[in-house]
Amino acid sequence: xxxxxxxxxxxxxxxxxxxxxxxxxxxxxxxxxxxxxxxxxxxxxxxxxxxxxxxxxxxxxxxxxxxxxxxxxxxxxxxxxxxxxxxxxxxxxxxxxxxxxxxxxxxxxxxxxxxxxxxxxxxxxxxxxxxxxxxxxxxxxxxxxxxxxxxxxxxxxxxxxxxxxxxxxxxxxxxxxxxxxxxxxxxxxxxxxxxxxxxxxxxxxxxxxxxxxxxxxxxxxxxxxxxxxxxxxxxxxxxxxxxxxxxxxxxxxxxxxxxxxxxxxxxxxxxxxxxxxxxxxxxxxxxxxxxxxxxxxxxxxxxxxxxxxxxxxxxxxxxxxxxxxxxxxxxxxxxxxxxxxxxxxxxxxxxxxxxxxxxxxxxxxxxxxxxxxxxxxxxxxxxxxxxxxxxxxxxxxxxxxxxxxxxxxxxxxxxxxxxxxxxxxxxxxxxxxxxxxxxxxxxxxxxxxxxxxxxxxxxxxxxxxxxxxxxxxxxxxxxxxxxxxxxxxxxxxxxxxxxxxxxxxxxxxxxxxxxxxxxxxxxxxxxxxxxxxxxxxxxxxxxxxxxxxxxxxxxxxxxxxxxxxxxxxxxxxxxxxxxxxxxxxxxxxxxxxxxxxxxxxxxxxxxxxxxxxxxxxxxxxxxxxxxxxxxxxxxxxxxxxxxxxxxxxxxxxxxxxxxxxxxxxxxxxxxxxxxxxxxxxxxxxxxxxxxxxxxxxxxxxxxxxxx
Amino acid sequence: xxxxxxxxxxxxxxxxxxxxxxxxxxxxxxxxxxxxxxxxxxxxxxxxxxxxxxxxxxxxxxxxxxxxxxxxxxxxxxxxxxxxxxxxxxxxxxxxxxxxxxxxxxxxxxxxxxxxxxxxxxxxxxxxxxxxxxxxxxxxxxxxxxxxxxxxxxxxxxxxxxxxxxx
Ligand code: FES
Ligand code: FES
Numbered sequence: 001x002x003x004x005x006x007x008x009x010x011x012x013x014x015x016x017x018x019x020x021x022x023x024x025x026x027x028x029x030x031x032x033x034x035x036x037x038x039x040x041x042x043x044x045x046x047x048x049x050x051x052x053x054x055x056x057x058x059x060x061x062x063x064x065x066x067x068x069x070x071x072x073x074x075x076x077x078x079x080x081x082x083x084x085x086x087x088x089x090x091x092x093x094x095x096x097x098x099x100x101x102x103x104x105x106x107x108x109x110x111x112x113x114x115x116x117x118x119x120x121x122x123x124x125x126x127x128x129x130x131x132x133x134x135x136x137x138x139x140x141x142x143x144x145x146x147x148x149x150x151x152x153x154x155x156x157x158x159x160x161x162x163x164x165x166x167x168x169x170x171x172x173x174x175x176x177x178x179x180x181x182x183x184x185x186x187x188x189x190x191x192x193x194x195x196x197x198x199x200x201x202x203x204x205x206x207x208x209x210x211x212x213x214x215x216x217x218x219x220x221x222x223x224x225x226x227x228x229x230x231x232x233x234x235x236x237x238x239x240x241x242x243x244x245x246x247x248x249x250x251x252x253x254x255x256x257x258x259x260x261x262x263x264x265x266x267x268x269x270x271x272x273x274x275x276x277x278x279x280x281x282x283x284x285x286x287x288x289x290x291x292x293x294x295x296x297x298x299x300x301x302x303x304x305x306x307x308x309x310x311x312x313x314x315x316x317x318x319x320x321x322x323x324x325x326x327x328x329x330x331x332x333x334x335x336x337x338x339x340x341x342x343x344x345x346x347x348x349x350x351x352x353x354x355x356x357x358x359x360x361x362x363x364x365x366x367x368x369x370x371x372x373x374x375x376x377x378x379x380x381x382x383x384x385x386x387x388x389x390x391x392x393x394x395x396x397x398x399x400x401x402x403x404x405x406x407x408x409x410x411x412x413x414x415x416x417x418x419x420x421x422x423x424x425x426x427x428x429x430x431x432x433x434x435x436x437x438x439x440x441x442x443x444x445x446x447x448x449x450x451x452x453x454x455x456x457x458x459x460x461x462x463x464x465x466x467x468x469x470x471x472x473x474x475x476x477x478x479x480x481x482x483x484x485x486x487x488x489x490x491x492x493x494x495x496x497x498x499x500x501x502x503x504x505x506x507x508x509x510x511x512x513x514x515x516x517x518x519x520x521x522x523x524x525x526x527x528x529x530x531x532x533x534x535x536x537x538x539x540x541x542x543x544x545x546x547x548x549x550x551x552x553x554x555x556x557x558x559x560x561x562x563x564x565x566x567x568x569x570x571x572x573x574x575x576x577x578x579x580x581x582x583x584x585x586x587x588x589x590x591x592x593x594x595x596x597x598x599x600x601x602x603x604x605x606x607x608x609x610x611x612x613x614x615x616x617x618x619x620x621x622x623x624x625x626x627x628x629x630x631x632x633x634x635x636x637x638x639x640x641x642x643x644x645x646x647x648x649x650x651x652x653x654x655x656x657x658x659x660x661x662x663x664x665x666x667x668x669x670x671x672x673x674x675x676x677x678x679x680x681x682x683x684x685x686x687x688x689x690x691x692x693x694x695x696x697x698x699x700x701x702x703x704x705x706x707x
Numbered sequence: 708x709x710x711x712x713x714x715x716x717x718x719x720x721x722x723x724x725x726x727x728x729x730x731x732x733x734x735x736x737x738x739x740x741x742x743x744x745x746x747x748x749x750x751x752x753x754x755x756x757x758x759x760x761x762x763x764x765x766x767x768x769x770x771x772x773x774x775x776x777x778x779x780x781x782x783x784x785x786x787x788x789x790x791x792x793x794x795x796x797x798x799x800x801x802x803x804x805x806x807x808x809x810x811x812x813x814x815x816x817x818x819x820x821x822x823x824x825x826x827x828x829x830x831x832x833x834x835x836x837x838x839x840x841x842x843x844x845x846x847x848x849x850x851x852x853x854x855x856x857x858x859x860x861x862x863x864x865x866x867x868x869x870x871x872x873x874x
Contacts, residue, residue: 026800033808034796034815035784036743043742051737121737122728195747195755195809195858246745246809247858280748478807478859605803605861612860637752637856644853648862 020490020497021666024601028482028502029244038244041199041216042277049201050079052265052276053124054258055114055131056285057106060140060630061351064104064133067114072127077119080268081131084113088267090260091232096321097354098230100260106135107321108353109630110285112257117265117274140351142630144292144317151315151346154325159451159517161327161362165399168340173309177300181376185297185369186697189317189623189632190290191283192358193642194477196246198287199277200259202266209270211263212239218252218475219514224507226255227263243505245477249613250357251287252477253516258286284635288356289623291317293328295369305383307338307392312370317355318347324355328366331447331677334565335370337394351630357516359613360673363448364680368617371444371681372696375688379429385443385685386413386422397563405562405662408593409445412569412656416443416591419654420571430692437575437584440690444681446568450595450660450669452522453513454553458531460493461548462539467499470531473512474504474524478609479672480602481520487598488525488666492532494541510550518566518670521598526664527553558662566669568592570611570679574686581702585615585683586649590675595660596668603671607653610675615651616643617676618683619700712776716741717785725772732756732767735780743782743812747856754855757813757820758782764820766854783812786819795819798868806859814855818869821851825873843873 032038057064069081087101100112114131118124141149156162174180201214211233217223220240228235245252262276278286298311312332318324329343358364378385390410396403417423425441426432432439458472470489476482482502490497503509513523530551539547558564573587590611597603620641623632634640653675659667680698687705688694695704711724716739723738732749735741735758747755749768756767759781767780786793795818798804805811825841833850834841841847848869849862857865 027803029808030800030805031792033805033811034792034799035787036745036782036812037784038808039742040745040809042736042746045740049737120726120729121733122726126728193858195753195807195856196745197747245807247807249858277746280750280752478805478809480806601803602806605806605859605864608863609806609860612862613858616860636750637748638750642856642858643860643862644856645862645865646849646853648849648860651863 018491018494018496020487021598023487023599025483025487025497025599027480027602028486040196040244040246041201041214041242042275044214046201046273049273049275050117050119050269051121051124052115052117052262052274053128054112054261055128055133057109057111057113059106059135059137060109060142062106062135062137064106064113065136066134068132071130071132072116075123075127075130077123078127079117080265082115082265082268088264090230092230097257098226098260100257100264108285108319108351110353112261115261115265117269140630142350142352142625143627144348144350149348151348154323154345154347157325157327161330163325163345164343165333166342167399170309170311170340170342173340174298174300177308178303179301179377179380181297181299181373181380183297183373183376183696185295185372187293187365187368188698189292189625190358190617190621191623191640192249192251192288193283193637193640194247194249194251197278197280197283198252198256198258200262201273201275202262203273204266204270208237210237210239212241213259213263214241215259216245216252217242218245218248218477218516220473220475220505220507221511222514223255223259227259230260231263240507241505242475245475248477249359250361250516253357253514256287280637281635284623284632285353288354290358290361290365291324291326291355293326293365295328297369297373299373299377301377301381303381305377305381305388305391307336309340310336310338311341312343314345316345316347317350317352319352319354320349322354323347326365327362330362331366332370333399334397334563335445335447336392337398359610360448360677363673363677364617367446367678368680368698371678372684375442375685376694384427386417389413389445400563402561402563405450405558405564406593406658406660407565407567408656408658409567412567412591412593416569416571416589420589429689432690436578438578438690439575440686440688441571441573442682442685442689444570444678444685446570446674446678448518448566448674448677450564450566450663451517451519452526452553452556452664453519456512456523456527457510457550457552458527459510459548459550460531460535462543462545464545467501468493468495469501469503470528471503471509472524472527473507473509474520475515476504477515479515479520479606480599483602484521484598485524485528489528489532492529518672518674521668521670522664523553525666525668527551529665530554556664562662564663566592566594566674568674568678570682572682572686574683574690576687576690576705581705583619583687583700588615588651588679590653592653592655592674593658594655594669594671594674595658595663596666597655598668604653606671607675608651610673611651611653611679612643612648614676614679615648615683617698618680619647622699710773712773714775715779717782727773729772730768731770731772731775734772735767741782743784745809745813747810754817755810755813757816757855759816759820762823764817783815786815793819794872795868798871802864802867804864804868805861810855810857814857814865817852817855822873845870
């Protein structure tokens with residue numbers, strides 16, 4: 001593809017003549033980050049701060065009979081003990097996640113039942129331990145695997161993805177198939193665990209009362225909307241500030257209970273900032289997680305591997321407190337050609353904490369299952385796994401019949417195969433041994449929708465010193481937003497990046513959609529391009545000082561006319577110790593097709609980071625629930641293992657040089673999530689090649705290869 | 708119970724009063740407003756709070772402030788000279804050895820401490836020959852840096868950065 005941005009959405013204001021887009025620019029906030037001086041939520045300067053420590057329920061279901069704060073209140077330095085009986089009342093109580101200290105019901109273990117605010121963090125913690133809570137415990141259900149659990153069909157998710165679909169003659173094709181795969185795949189509870197714990201500093205002050213939250217969030221306007229509604233405030237009276245975010249991977253994509261608790265505490269102590277940083281252990285019940293999934297995949301194919309039918313039935317756990325559905329089967333609707341297909345999702349409601357987004361919700365567990373099943377089919381047919389995928393390429397989106405805006409899966413697979421050395425691979429199982437280690441290689445596809453969210457607005461103003469201030473309430477959670485939006489603005493204005501002053505992460509700035517669904521760059525970037533165009537139209541190339549223009553993310557009619565998806569191919573080399581079952585992954589390669597790359601340096605880090613999280617998902621991650629008490633027994637970073645440096649070998653990512661003319665004016669789609677999608681399957685498939693042992697349940701702990 | 712102690716942080720001497728239960732990390736962050744060391748777990752499990760105490764890397768969340776009265780603490784913000792970044796910090800920028808940046812000050816302090824340990828011939832779990840001079844290759848870097856978790860998965864860039872400085 002050529003290097004020009006073209007398409008029905010329109011071209012970037014001044015083309016790409018500045019060279020800003022596509023330059024490997026160093027992170028603008030990088031200096032502040034390597035010295036540790038970039039302020040995260042807890043780290044703004046506050047006068048007279050107080051500290052909150054919560055009390056969490058120790059039963060998984062029941063009622064709070066009483067809370068006795070007397071011993072806590074007697075501790076010197078304690079300012080207030082909030083209980084369900086004395087906490088300020090909320091305006092909206094229909095969403096259980098945000099209905100904090102309003103009644104006596106306990107929906108899961110680890111729910112807020114009281115909180116202490118004190119002069120120092122040690123005092124608050126000590127006093128929280130002294131609060132006596134008496135419960136009426138009820139029987140609870142936290143184990144999704146017991147057979148007689150009730151299940152139900154969820155409603156469509158926030159992006160309109162339906163739970164069930166069916167096309168063609170599923171039963172007929174299954175009966176007629178020459179080759180069949182019918183297997184069930186499981187993924188455990190997984191936790192985002194961003195390194196910066198979720199944190200809010202809440203301050204009520206002024207007349208009229210104004211609430212400010214210094215928050216660690218992927219969307220300041222999203223948090224403002226929720227908090228204003230729950231507290232019954234005019235949104236104009238709530239400000240959310242979040243210039244730097246220490247990771248999120250989805251869990252910071254919405255307000256959570258702690259925002260409400262901090263706001264309630266601050267309400268009780270006007271004029272004093274109340275600091276509330278969750279502990280690592282709190283994060284295992286209060287800020288979401290990927291629910292456990294059980295996915296049955298049935299495939300029917302001809303002898304040459306061409307699919308006749310694909311069925312993907314998903315069972316997932318959810319919380320009785322609030323529904324969350326992970327649409328893990330959605331990828332099966334568009335990934336491969338087949339005349340018949342069916343996808344279903346069912347939820348098992350349990351007395352567990354509320355699940356929420358974790359990097360590539362749906363696609364990450366779904367493509368683990370689908371791509372492992374494809375590997376099983378390749379062995380069942382005796383067709384090379386790359387060739388099998390090529391044979392099942394759909395010309396159009398199989399579900400909607402729409403043309404692809406650009407489907408370059410095959411190119412990703414071929415390019416990756418060449419670089420990885422796939423051609424020399426001997427498909428024989430358990431045939432390659434290096435000392436104590438069985439060695440194998442595996443491949444899997446990746447996909448992620450090219451989403452753009454409506455509703456973002458950017459403002460551009462010309463300053464006295466000749467620079468341009470570009471304002472939008474966007475978020476940078478390590479994704480490179482500070483840098484990428486600066487590059488986009490410079491390019492659209494036709495100036496150099498040094499002349500752009502970006503402002504993000506504050507509700508005082510124009511509204512921005514959430515950093516989620518890999519939609520940030522597309523949604524905010526499109527608004528910035530539109531604002532730059534409006535600015536040049538209204539003020540020309542010699543703007544007066546103070547000239548300003550605003551514009552929103554434009555509507556994109558191509559969203560209805562094309563199937564917009566990114567693709568990729570993962571390759572992994574795996575070594576499994578013949579005696580101990582230990583699994584090592586010395587080499588991973590990902591090749592991606594995501595449209596234009598705005599900044600190769602930060603994009604590479606996104607891809608590599610996603611692949612490392614996929615490796616972590618494959619080898620380590622599992623939240624283990626104790627069915628007797630309903631808590632996660634390994635709720636800290638020593639026991640919930642995430643990949644450490646020594647777990648990771650060579651991880652390489654590259655991408656196709658391309659531009660998607662239908663996705664937006666930039667030709668660029670998001671890069672934050674596709675790196676994790678399919679990477680765990682590539683590892684599992686490589687482990688099968690190495691050992692001949694097919695593992696269908698994550699993670700690949702050593703015991704799976706022993707016995 | 709409160710106690711008054713002195714700490715020299717990045718060359719600046721401070722006197723402060725702390726609750727005797729206060730960790731060195733909270734003394735720096737809540738007491739002095741020095742936020743360069745981060746809190747990722749408060750349990751010695753993540754490395755985000757790593758600082759240098761007399762040149763040695765230490766987890767500030769596992770140290771009690773009162774046990775370090777008079778200590779000299781160096782954080783990532785005090786590693787450079789004036790406006791010049793420390794070579795390890797510079798290399799992290801050059802190799803994009805971070806994303807969100809929350810683990811980064813700890814990674815950088817840890818890397819500086821780790822290179823000093825290697826200079827002093829301290830072996831690690833992966834050092835094969837305990838009599839030969841320590842050579843910092845990729846396996847040594849990965850092993851010695853595994854006390855610092857990066858959930859953004861910037862490890863390949865971190866290893867590239869440290870390898871460059873170690874040469
Ligand atoms: S905060 Fe000290 S090791 Fe995690
Ligand atoms: S840069 Fe985000 S945790 Fe390391």
